Amino acid sequence: MLDLLPHETAAIGIRWSLKTRCRRLCRILGGDTKMNKLLRQSVCALALAVASGVGAQAESLRLLTSWDMTMPANIHIVQDYVKRVQEQSEGEIEITVDGPEVVAAFEQIEPVQAGVFQLLFTHPAYHTSVSWAGFALDSSVDPGPEKRREIGLWDALDEAYNKIGLKLIALPGSGNQGYQFVLSTQPSDGENPFSGLKVRGSPSYKPIIEALGGALVVLPGGETYAAMDRGVVDGAGWPLIGFESTKLSEVAKYYVRPTFGSSTYVLLMNLDAWNGLDADTQKTLLDIGADVERDGFAAFEKLKTEEVERMQEAGMEEYAVSDEAAQRMQEAFVKEQRSTALGAGGDETRKVIDIFEANDL
Template structure:
């Protein structure tokens, strides 16, 4: 009897070990390190939500830009060297421009889903071996941090850091865009390589850019999409139940992410002001120009890479009333 009990117990332990071994390990590349609040305060809670809401045992391991530089991450994920990607569409603009259009919209993900924009972007990524899982939006948008205040001539004569999506806006305000990864912004401002830097309204505090820039431009513009993508083969390896659970959890968390970012943006603004940064405002003419050029400029730029896909997205956005 003892032998039988021992055999049963050993068998149970073996089954448990086998079950543990069957946990699906996924590697996620993030375009930002943990200094960016959108990683610690948004991505990690999203991963926890997926863990709680899915039946299948999935472990998602996050690797930052020290593993693969931010602008080079799309290809290894699409080829299956990594399973997931947390990024912004402007970071891989030269490879596919559909994701960049998300930042030009004016509406949360529910509005984009209902209008078909979300699905149109997903369709384009599937063509290169990726599945759009979620768009975690910071609806507070972008701003430009400056060493000197805005003048009547806007950004005339100034060099401003910005990935390609910012270029039409920077140029419309008279500035010259300079492409730099986020990690190079501090020394570039410190040394005068650039006179300002465009970035989401959340992030400057963690990177301490208030030490090398004294002003934050208003009004803000656009909205910041943090895309969660999955290698399509990895996605297809999941069972239908797990796929449905991930889709439901992602759609729910997209709404929650808006609230999280609102809180982060308010805290950010307060901290920047306490650290000595001041608001510098565009005149009304410049502000109106910025508002108009953001949507059209971003989509026109995206259309230089994927004209047919972007035209579909533009039409859907206009019909849904989320066109900037």
């Protein structure tokens, strides 16, 4: 697959726009007279001929995702988005998808900024090297996709990503009960149940793991199964949704409760590629983004119950920490995640957290 240059990306929008406008003009020239039929045919033929001559090789966008395609987030967000774009553009825009087997999850932001890939579906914790604005998202109560837009959270994230050469296309959230810990070793009794345990996670898990007495080991998601199987780590922090697809129930014996945080993803686009699209195409891509935010949120709510049922069917046991430890882990997650983000993130991060606090999130 050839990389798209800025003028080639722009040609995608031009071609789609011409085709759309041709249809609108043909409807205006409606009627059954012979003259109108000939006029419609001539106008449409001319417009489509021009469109097909512009950027004939520029019909594909490349999307990177941080997880393999069995993950529910990819199924309900990425696959749904790709399908809707192709349908609404009537095949004029096709999106090809590559995963972490092509570019590792923690290294994906740079090739998208550089335009090697035009789209990225990921989690903000995977690119704190270039932006901290989204890092604190999971520390808030998830108010739902419509409310996130209403209170200005969506726009604040979009503005922050614009500053690093990216455009926010969608901000899908999977609701509350976002994360959990699973362990191959039985936790200790008392106030430090992770004492002596090494637990896999991204940096966002660090405050809770340490608050419960454990040690964080940063690993990409794809390496977690092997690490637990070999005893390199004793457990892992993981989103509740998508746990079954990891097969970690084969190496984990316990799922820890309570869950914590909310789980938020970002669908981003290279800003130059975005600016090369016409207004109609941009609107369509954003409208589809809003649709998958809403529909994905509803699908994730149902999946949470199903995930717990499948863990139990696999023989995993629930381990509930003490009330004191539960309160400590929740407070540690919110406080430390937000303070870490603020300490490293600057004004863009402050704006996001101000929105949380103003809306009791």
